[in-house]
Every structure is written in structure tokens, then in C-alpha cells.
Amino acid sequence: MHELALVQGLLESVLEQAKKHQIKKIERVKIVVGDMTSAMPESLQFAFEVLRRDTPAGEAVLEIERRPVKLTCQECHFVFRPEGLKYSCPQCVSGRTSIVEGRELFVEYFEGE
Ligand SMILES: [Zn+2]
Helix, strand or coil: HHHHHHHHHHHHHHHHHHCCCCCCCCCEEEEEEEEHHHHCHHHHHHHHHHHHHCCCCCEEEEEEEEECEEECCCCCCCCCCEEEEECCCCCCCCEEEEEEEEECCCEEEEEEE
């Protein structure tokens, strides 16, 4: 389950930040997860519940915001959301597209005192 490793990395950075700001109890952690990461929200939630034990985030709520995949066409600069696995431009049918959103994986903010 790769979510465990993902959450571990995120949680470590939160704990480090919390320590720096002398936050002793973390109440809420909000993360942004792009669909391209193929991380399942339930698995992220589960991993968080396992990893937060015995940390200042022991009772923290994890909030997950998913970002759908968004592409841009390099030919006509059209921005679109792909349907399924069709990553070609719906406007000019070009296959030269690049991902602008959907690969995110970061902590947007966390709260505590
Ligand atoms: Zn196009």
C-alpha cells in the first residue's frame, strides 16, 4: 500500500512544522491529492489513523481534497479534463498534451494549538 509511505512523508513535514511553531496538539490536517497519484482516499485515511498514533496529531482530523486531472494542449492551448484514458485534445485532436493538474500531493494547511 503506497498510501502509507505518502502519508508518512506528509505527516512528518506537519510534525516538523508543528514543532517549529510550538504547536503541541494538531487538530486538523488538510491535504490536496491529485487523481494522478492514484492514492485512494480511504487508504489515505486509514494510513493517517495508523501513523498519527503517539504523535501530537493523535486526535487530528484528516481532510482530503481531490484534484481531478487537467491537461493543456500544446498545439491550441485548450485546457480540458480527460475522459477516461483519452489524453488527446478534444478540440484539435492533437496528442501533444501536458498535465497541468492532478499530480499534487501536499499539505495545504494544518491547525492546532
Ligand atoms: Zn488542441
